[in-house]
Amino acid sequence: MDPSLYRTLKTSRGYTYSYFVSTSKSTAKPTLLFLHGFPSTSYDWHYQAQYFASRGHGVIIPDMLGYGGSDKPTDPLSYRSSLVTRDLIEILDKEGIKKVVGIGHDLGCLFLSRLASYFPERISAYAFFAGAYIPVYPDLSAQALNTYLKARHGYDIYGYWFFFNREDAGTLIEKNFQTFFSIMYPHEPSIWRTHMGPMNAFYTSVLNGETFKKDKPDWMSEEHKNHIWESLRVEEGGEIEAPLSWYKLATSREFGQDDSSIPQTNLFPPSTSSIFFGAAKQDCICVSTDGVESFETDAWKDHKVTIREYEGDHWLILSCHEEVDKDLEEWIGSLL
Structure with a gap:
């Protein structure tokens, strides 16, 4: 990924984020926010960055807190989703982006899920890879x-x-x-x-x-x-x-306690949201059937859910990137 396209932001709580930005070439093309997981950096999305930027989409890919060029605090409480989601919104604010299509992989799916709870007005649609939407369970150990x-x-x-x-x-x-x-x-x-x-x-x-x-x-x-x-x-x-x-x-x-204040109305994305789930059929941890079945429950009956299954392991955004990119492009096109 082009180092010249990285920027930094010191958030209101004092942590500096490094993030990749390619600005949108057309107002008709939504900006895409990609969130990586463990133990990765923004580089995990390098195929998607090239693919969608070349097609005119705005692309924002942070090094999540603790990774890559972003600050690396070792206090676990620094990583509470209520705080990290605010950091991500501050990045969008700096770039003047009101709304994005959110795309997560692995633990990126957790923070995308919490963006739906804390800032649903900033996300127009949600795509999850390997990991599915992660509900709020305040008391689950x-x-x-x-x-x-x-x-x-x-x-x-x-x-x-x-x-x-x-x-x-x-x-x-x-x-x-x-x-x-x-x-x-x-x-x-x-x-x-x-x-x-x-x-x-x-x-x-x-x-x-x-x-x-x-x-x-x-x-x-x-x-x-x-x-x-x-x-x-x-x-x-x-x-x-x-x-x-x-x-x-x-x-x-x-x-769990960090999310205990989320109101019942924000436990899931708005029913008007479109959802994409990319399941990795060879993933032994984020088991694909768990994710598929979770999106078949009544909680999602009013959402437009698109499910695609891939013959890949957890790292499908890399190992199956050509197929993933084409399916994502088709889904994003259906949102317009």
Whole structure:
């Protein structure tokens, strides 16, 4: 992505964000706000940035708080969705953008979901990839969620949350970063089921420096791999503790309590909103059937929901980017 198209903003709470901007070439083309997840940067959307900017869309892609060129606080409370969503709105305000189509992947889906709760007037439509819309559950604990999903699927889903919550997680990851990388970006999607979801599996693998048949998936370029290493490895000038802070928040009581003040009327996007869900059929953590079935409940009966399923793993916006880009373009075109 062109470094000259990055800008910075110091938000009202004092954190500086770095973000990619390509301005709209036509008032008929909506601006698209892309939100990445863990352990990524705005670079995860580089295919989409090129594709949609070349077609005249405005494109805004922040390095989310804790990642890339943005500030990297290690206080978990800094990552509360009520605060991060305000930061994102301040970026839109600086760019003079009143309304955007919001597009999220992984934890980006969480913050897109909360934009629907806190600032629904700023989002005209919502697209979710891998992760679906995340409802507000003020009293739901990470342990209870993991227990529920294990009963549903027959295996642990969120065991890695508890590893990332350990005080020594950052040190262990830095010590055996290749192991961490090979699990987060697996050459075989099933590695997530055996090494990421089960309790203590990720911790044991990183602790022992486990090696894998391939060091990265076939779809990933060396340039992309080097970008991730430089953004996360301390010895490369990166920072892993800040991204891990989200998981420390997610396993604390403050995670649900932060959203407890959201009114019942804002628990879902407005019924006039169009929704796109891109399901990754080989994702062992964000299980595609969970997302598809969630959008088939009564909560969405008045929304216009478009669902597409992809033969890819969690990183479908990269591994299936040509198909994803075309489907997104068609969906966005239907909004006009």
